[in-house]
Amino acid sequence: MGKKSAVTIVPAVERALNVLEYLARQNSSVTLKNISTYLEIPSVTTYRLVRFLSSRGYIREDSQTEGEYRLGFKILDLAYLLSKQQDLNAAAKPVMKELSEKTGQTTQLGILRGYGVIYIEQVLPMKPVNIVAGLRTLMPVNVSASGKVLVAFLPNEEQDAFLQNAELPPQTLQSITDIRMFKQELIKVKENGYAMDNEEYARGIACLAAPIMDHSGNVKAAIGITGHITAYTDKGNFLRLSQDVVSAAVKISESIGYNSTNKE
Numbered sequence: 001m002g003k004k005s006a007v008t009i010v011p012a013v014e015r016a017l018n019v020l021e022y023l024a025r026q027n028s029s030v031t032l033k034n035i036s037t038y039l040e041i042p043s044v045t046t047y048r049l050v051r052f053l054s055s056r057g058y059i060r061e062d063s064q065t066e067g068e069y070r071l072g073f074k075i076l077d078l079a080y081l082l083s084k085q086q087d088l089n090a091a092a093k094p095v096m097k098e099l100s101e102k103t104g105q106t107t108q109l110g111i112l113r114g115y116g117v118i119y120i121e122q123v124l125p126m127k128p129v130n131i132v133a134g135l136r137t138l139m140p141v142n143v144s145a146s147g148k149v150l151v152a153f154l155p156n157e158e159q160d161a162f163l164q165n166a167e168l169p170p171q172t173l174q175s176i177t178d179i180r181m182f183k184q185e186l187i188k189v190k191e192n193g194y195a196m197d198n199e200e201y202a203r204g205i206a207c208l209a210a211p212i213m214d215h216s217g218n219v220k221a222a223i224g225i226t227g228h229i230t231a232y233t234d235k236g237n238f239l240r241l242s243q244d245v246v247s248a249a250v251k252i253s254e255s256i257g258y259n260s261t262n263k264e
Contacts, residue, residue, distance in 0.1 A: 012049075015041055019049055020058060020071070029068035088221060089121055091255040092212070096123040096223065099248045103241055105225035110146030110209070113138060115166040117147035117222075139201070142168040142182055143175050145209035146222035148195035152186040153211045153219035159186070174200045194242050199229055206232040208242055210249035215257030223249050 018039050023030065036046040050069060053059040057074030061067070092109050100107040100123045109121035116138040141147030151162060168177045176182045189195040197207035209224030225245055232238050250260075 015039070015045065016049055016053060019046075019053065020075075023059065023069065023071045024075075026070070029062035029065055029070040031068050035069075087256055088212070088252075092121060092221070092223065092252050093123070095248050095252050095255075096121060099123075099223070099225065099244060100125045103225055103227075103244055105227040105231065105241070108146065108224050108226065110144070110150065110222045110224060111220075112141075112147075112150045115141070115162065117141050117144050117150060119146070120221075140169050140171070141166055142177065143171045143197060143201040144224075145195040145197040145207035146224045148185065148189050148197075149209045149211045149222040149224075150219055152189040152195065153213075155218075171201050172199055172203055174198055176200065192242075194246055196232070196242075198232075204229050208232070208245045210246045211253075212249050212256070213253040213258040215259070217258065220256070221252075223252060 018041075019035060022035060022039060032043065032046050032050060035041070035050065036043045039046075041049070050059055054061070054069070054072065057072045057077075059069050060072040061069055089109070096107040096109060099105075104125050104127065106125065107123045108119040110117045110119050117140075118138055139147060141151050151159060151166075154162060163179065163183070168179065168182055169175070170177050176185055185195075194208055194210040197205075197209075199206060201207075205226065206229045207224050207226045209222045211219045212221040212223055214220040223245065225241065232241065254260075
């Protein structure tokens with residue numbers, strides 16, 4: 001067996017996590033002294049940790065007993081978000097498989113991460129040679145159909161803030177690197193309901209993607225297909241592929257709670 005990679009310990013973070021894990025194991029609220037004694041943390045440090053974690057909602061003071069603490073409701077928010085991501089993957093996988101079989105293209109599920117896009121699921125068609133994307137690899141949004149879709153369907157203020165920080169690097173001669181041109185591209189994407197990567201990430205490769213919306217009508221992810229450019233140059237085939245991608249996105253959206261009749 002190979003050697004285990006060393007883990008860098010950040011003392012403040014480790015102590016904060018220890019506090020949260022300690023509170024999670026308690027059946028009732030506890031005092032600062034309880035926390036300090038059990039975890040062998042100085043009283044002043046314990047006070048600062050609890051105060052900070054309380055300000056973020058991860059710890060709350062007991063409403064019935066002053067000076068005693070328990071886990072805060074922010075923990076539930078994290079658990080909810082985790083369950084929603086699992087729901088998304090579970091809802092998307094069969095639709096992705098169906099889309100891949102129907103189109104003969106590689107199918108990906110993408111989400112925004114920082115100022116880029118990553119693929120969190122991928123389904124390959126039954127073909128001898130396939131185009132494979134790196135899962136969890138951060139890609140610039142300007143050279144990805146999924147990236148374009150995810151940014152295009154952000155609320156205006158969020159989109160503006162995103163574009164102020166996002167980089168638009170060139171990957172090929174087709175890449176859109178000018179911010180004004182990219183904004184025009186995003187307008188077109190939103191009007192069409194889908195985006196295309198036309199050899200913008202790699203020569204000879206094209207992609208189509210459409211937005212997956214959540215119960216609130218916000219863009220949650222993007223489903224896309226990737227293949228050789230020749231499959232996308234024929235007008236009739238392009239139309240069929242784009243319709244297939246949009247239909248798949250709608251199917252996943254509805255399965256996670258989106259209702260188009262409630263859209264503003």
